[in-house]
Amino acid sequence: MLSQPEIDDRVSSRPAGAVILGGAHGTLALARSLGAQKVPVWLVSADTPLPRFSRYAHRQMTWPGPDDGGAVAFLRDLAATQGLDGFLLIPGGDPEVRLVSQSIDQLSDVFDVMLPPWEQLKWVCEKPLLYRRAQELEVAIPLTHEFASLQEATAAELRFPVVLKPNMGGRSRFARAKAILANDQASFLTAYGWAAEEIGIENVVVQEMIPGGGESQFSYAALWNRGAPVAEFTARRTRQYPVDFGYTSTFVEVVDEPQLIDAARRLLGSIAHHGLVEVEFKRDPRDGSMKVLDVNPRPWTWFGLAAAAGVDLGGMLWAIKSGHKIETASARPNTSWMYLVRDMVAAGKLISRGRLTIRAYLLSFASVRAWATFAASDPVPGLIDIPLTVWRVLTRRILRKQ
Numbered sequence: 001m002l003s004q005p006e007i008d009d010r011v012s013s014r015p016a017g018a019v020i021l022g023g024a025h026g027t028l029a030l031a032r033s034l035g036a037q038k039v040p041v042w043l044v045s046a047d048t049p050l051p052r053f054s055r056y057a058h059r060q061m062t063w064p065g066p067d068d069g070g071a072v073a074f075l076r077d078l079a080a081t082q083g084l085d086g087f088l089l090i091p092g093g094d095p096e097v098r099l100v101s102q103s104i105d106q107l108s109d110v111f112d113v114m115l116p117p118w119e120q121l122k123w124v125c126e127k128p129l130l131y132r133r134a135q136e137l138e139v140a141i142p143l144t145h146e147f148a149s150l151q152e153a154t155a156a157e158l159r160f161p162v163v164l165k166p167n168m169g170g171r172s173r174f175a176r177a178k179a180i181l182a183n184d185q186a187s188f189l190t191a192y193g194w195a196a197e198e199i200g201i202e203n204v205v206v207q208e209m210i211p212g213g214g215e216s217q218f219s220y221a222a223l224w225n226r227g228a229p230v231a232e233f234t235a236r237r238t239r240q241y242p243v244d245f246g247y248t249s250t251f252v253e254v255v256d257e258p259q260l261i262d263a264a265r266r267l268l269g270s271i272a273h274h275g276l277v278e279v280e281f282k283r284d285p286r287d288g289s290m291k292v293l294d295v296n297p298r299p300w301t302w303f304g305l306a307a308a309a310g311v312d313l314g315g316m317l318w319a320i321k322s323g324h325k326i327e328t329a330s331a332r333p334n335t336s337w338m339y340l341v342r343d344m345v346a347a348g349k350l351i352s353r354g355r356l357t358i359r360a361y362l363l364s365f366a367s368v369r370a371w372a373t374f375a376a377s378d379p380v381p382g383l384i385d386i387p388l389t390v391w392r393v394l395t396r397r398i399l400r401k402q
Helices: 004-011 025-036 071-082 094-102 104-108 118-125 127-136 150-155 173-177 185-199 258-269 304-308 313-322 340-352 358-367 380-401
Strands: 018-021 041-044 057-061 088-091 162-166 180-182 204-208 217-225 228-241 248-255 275-283 290-296 336-338 368-371
Touching (some): 018 025, 025 041, 025 304, 025 313, 041 071, 088 094, 088 313, 118 127, 127 258, 127 290, 162 185, 173 185, 180 185, 185 204, 217 248, 217 258, 217 313, 228 258, 248 340, 258 275, 275 313, 304 336, 304 368, 336 358, 340 358, 340 380, 358 368
Parallel strands (some): 018 041, 018 088, 041 057, 336 368
Antiparallel strands (some): 162 180, 162 204, 217 275, 228 248, 275 290
């Protein structure tokens, strides 16, 4: 296996460009960040077409996807036939992260890969391993159960509500749902049986539901280089959709939470992380602790907040590849990101429940410096997002039930 310095030396003289595999809003934000640096960006995706509408997408291609047996050969052939030798290869989704990390030796022959090999990365990507490592490092986690059979799950004494999660994101219906909330024994057993059938019983994580909504959700966002942070900041995912149990963040704001930095550094330092990363936490109101939920070593949904807050992680990523010095940067306070369409729905729900006032909602717009899809310099994705969202709802939810 090639060491990171050997990989860096091999690619240092190669031509400049980036290939992003899959992803949606995070990929769009990263393409814009790299495009602003005049970097040619290739999008290779079997997922949502949204990023392809960006003016910063130099080329767009479909492919069989990261789960296809010929995925690595496809990428190597793409580099050979299209002159992409030495391009920065960035996975934009969880299955793409697994593919690139597991195939790092083969892919690093032709691409510049800023990601640890799977033997290191799996300890933060696969939730059972993440929670085991967190406990070893004295980082708080939610109460988590491991069951070897449906019978064992049936006999367990659970404190409801509980959450069912896949061990890592993927393309299955359960993985796309990200998590399922069960409020009682009957709904838990139904969901558990379905999830086990979808991805295998050993890949289903059962966890307590920590009280609180988006106001209790926090993240550590960073860029690491060879096991050390280059730039980092913390944020609160204040509103989410759905409001009680979010599938995605809708309003995220820069906050100062030093304890997140300490916990995330311990986790990521233990695997000598290399590349982009977001670590998700939730504050437990019962004891005030910050409990780690997930780690995303890829562009995340609200990735665009970084550049808007003055910590352009995408630009810094390119600077590392190019061998340039990175200036120290701190995230600007009172800076927010919004996914407008879904945030309107989330805010409406919170207002109807008396958890948000109309005045507070309107005032939140004052700090917004980045949007999930819209950018004045790149308007088309923002215009196309609503019809794309309607199309996804029709094809993935309504038509599938017929």
